[in-house]
Every structure is written in C-alpha cells, then in structure tokens.
Amino acid sequence: MVVADANSGRAVYWGTGRRKNAVARVRLVPGTGQLTVNGKDGNLYFQFNPNYLGVIKAPLETLGLENEYDILVKAEGGGLTGQADSVRLGVARALCQLDPDNRPPLKTEGYLTRDPRAKERKKYGLHKARKAPQYSKR
Template sequence: MADATYFYGLGRRKSATARARLYKGKGNVTINDKPAAEYLSGNKPLLAEITDPLAVVGKQKDFDITVRVSGGGVAGQVDAIKLAIAKAITVGHADLRPTLKKAELLSRDPREKERKKYGLRSARKREQFSKR
C-alpha cells in the first residue's frame, strides 16, 4: 500500500462522471456532500451496488469514500461511482486488481445514447410512411 492520504479513481458511464476518493476510515459513503442513503433517497438496490467493489475484496469497513458525481441519471451515476471506486482501490492495492477484473468491475460500459439525426424523429425513428 502506498503512503498517501487518499486514493483517487475516475469513473464514467453514459453522460455521468464520478470522481471518488478513498480515505482510511469506517465505511462511510458520501456523495456530493450528502450521505449515500440520502443522495439515493432510499433506493436500496442502487445503494448496495455502490459498495460492490469493496465487498468483492472484503474491505467494506476499511475505507471512507467521498464522491463527486455529475451528469446523467441515477443509474448511470451509480455505475460511474462503482467504476471510480474500483479504480481507486487498484491505485492503493495493485494486488487486488485481478480480483476486481475477474468480477468485471474495472471495465467501462461504452454504450451511450445515439445522437438524433437530421430529418428523423429520434436517432433512427422515421416519419410514418403514407401511401396516399
């Protein structure tokens, strides 16, 4: 483990960007200066998903996490936070990288919304054809 006050990781998903810092602590998660439970307003599945990288390596109570997240919706933000935390863990503990990689927590999901094209209703939807 390197001697640093915190470990930093950047995660992205769709149009959401998350910057995570891992400090030594007791397992508190803060998102945009609010507790994670308050920020996600009681969405239990998404709240549990945030700490997946720590659960995989068994360090849920070893770090306090502060996250700055912007853009996108709640689900995209949670995926960005998850990737940022996984990357921050690998900065501090390089030996845990294979474990996180095997759990598929270090890969960025590249799917983004396709842009709207000129003359169409959306990216691919067209006007309904009228024979007469």
C-alpha cells in the same frame, strides 16, 4: 493516485469513473465504510435505493473491505443510474491504486470496464435517433 490527506496524514486513494454523461471523482479514505456524495450522505443522495447502493459498494464487497474505507464522491452530470455506475468504476480504480493485487478479482467481476453505451444522436429526417416518420403508402 495516492496522496496523504493534509489534515490527518492518512493515505487517500483516487479514482475517476464515467458512465453516459456522469462523471464521478472518488476518494477512498481509511474509515468505517461511510458513503458521502457531493457533501450529502450517500443513502440520502441515492434515495435509499438498494440497487444504487449495492452497485456502488460491490467492488468493496468483492474484496471484503466494505467497512474499512470511507467513500467520498464528487458526482456530476447524468442521472442517478449513470452516477452510481460511475462511482462504482471510480471505487474499483481507487482499489487498484490501493493494492495492485486487487486488480484480478475486480477485473473478473467486470468492475474495471467502462460501459461504452451512450445516447445515440438524432439524425435528420427522423423523429429520434432511429424512429422514422409514419410511412403512408398512398
């Protein structure tokens, strides 16, 4: 969804990403490439981990736009890995809002595909989802 920012009149591009239990609502605003998550600096939020930060900025780097848009994120649920992957999906979806021509390169890299893997539920009679009690022959 494209909305004009009330304060500055700049275009704002929205995208929502999900992964496991994490949900990220992402806004792309023309800027300098700054990442802000839940009001904190993105580097601080993701503990300066290059894996998380690389995952998040990958869609922008694919299109060569890493220093042209600020990423503003509201992330909740899950852990840092799930949140980082959900932010990546949100950024990719927002980039598709920005320009429909961005879709093919993002799709070939797999950035527009939601990862369906989630925690499997525990079954009765088992310790965990698949871990059975120890078998005793006698």
